[in-house]
Amino acid sequence: MASPIVQAIKQICEEKGLAHEQVLQTVEAALAAAYRKDFGTKNQNIKVEFDPETGAMRAFDVKVVVRDFTEEELEAQKNKEEEPAQNFSARPTADAQSAEQKNLGGLGEEEPEQERFNPKTMMMVSETRAIKPDAELGEELRLELEIPHAFGRMAAQTAKQVITQRLREAERQTIFEEWSGKGGTIVTGILGRREGRLQLVDFGRTSAILPLGEQIEREAYHAGERMKFYVKSVAMGSKGPEIVLSRADPAMVAELFRLEIPEVQSGVVEVKGVAREAGARAKIAVISNDGNIDPIGSCIGQRGGRIQTIIAEIGGEKIDVIQWSEDPDKFITSA
Secondary structure (H helix, E strand, O other), rough: OOOOOHHHHHHHHHHHHHOHHHHHHHHHHHHHHHHHHOOOOOOOEEEEEEEEOOOEEEEEEEEEEEOOHHHHHHHHHHHHHHHHHHHHHHHHOHHHHHHHHOOOOOOOOOOOOOOOOOOOOOOEEEHHHOOOOOOOOOOOOEEEOOOOOOOOOOHHHHHHHHHHHHHHHHHHHHHHHHOOOOOOEEEEEEEEEEEEEEEEEEEOOOOEOOOHHHHOOOOOOOOOOOOEEEEEEEEEOOOOEEEEEOOOHHHHHHHHHHHOOHHHHHEEEEEEEEEEOOOOOEEEEEEEEOOOOOHHHHHHHHHHHHHHHHHHHHOOEEEEEOOOOOOHHHHHHHH
């Protein structure tokens, strides 16, 4: 039987739609934060390995082996880091900077960025070889750390916060990746609450918005009602994916034709353009790529069965299907 931790991870994966590896990495990051809180020191780069089956964990200080830096280089680096803080209140004006550049005769090019030593993530090769004689430059060194005792209350709280935040971020990214490929398609959602002029639409794991300008005038939206929507845009905002829907976009009519009419879906009949006054009337121009198929008849269907299905989806809005032509006179006459 799986351990309680494995069962909990499995449950989170199912509820949030996350991969097992993502959840395990989140737990390890939380344990690393807890270790840092209770037992860590300033220059430790802590990584944790966690076995959910046994509940055992191992902590490591992970360093990359770099060349030896001289005392002069370290001192120069320290002075360079202190300069911005010391000179913050005495910055030269733009005019003074311009005059200084002129005095340099245009030769004051920026110095190439020097290699910096970070004691948190790096260890010099001479120091490393005292621990591991065959250490090479660029190698990753993992120094196992002792875990003196169980974590305290504050460390446990830190771990909880990290897990909550990381899982929320992972879920948002998963939802965004799922929806980013749905732009320009038709989706079915359940109408939720209204927030001012915005109508919220529920899709289970996330909600989308139907702005006032994308709503059909005089169309009623009742909470709990299931409707089709056109996905106008998907973007990642500060609070997660921002999905904007539409019921009034002309592209929605074209997409409904593609979904409901096999000839349009296969490409035999092509939609060349749509003009729409949402809620009142739409005109759609079609052309057949097969001389034996009538594009208008294919879209209307026997006794109007096909077109009536589309009309019902957009609240009874009238749709005119017209023959497209390259000749403007013929096209306007048909329209």
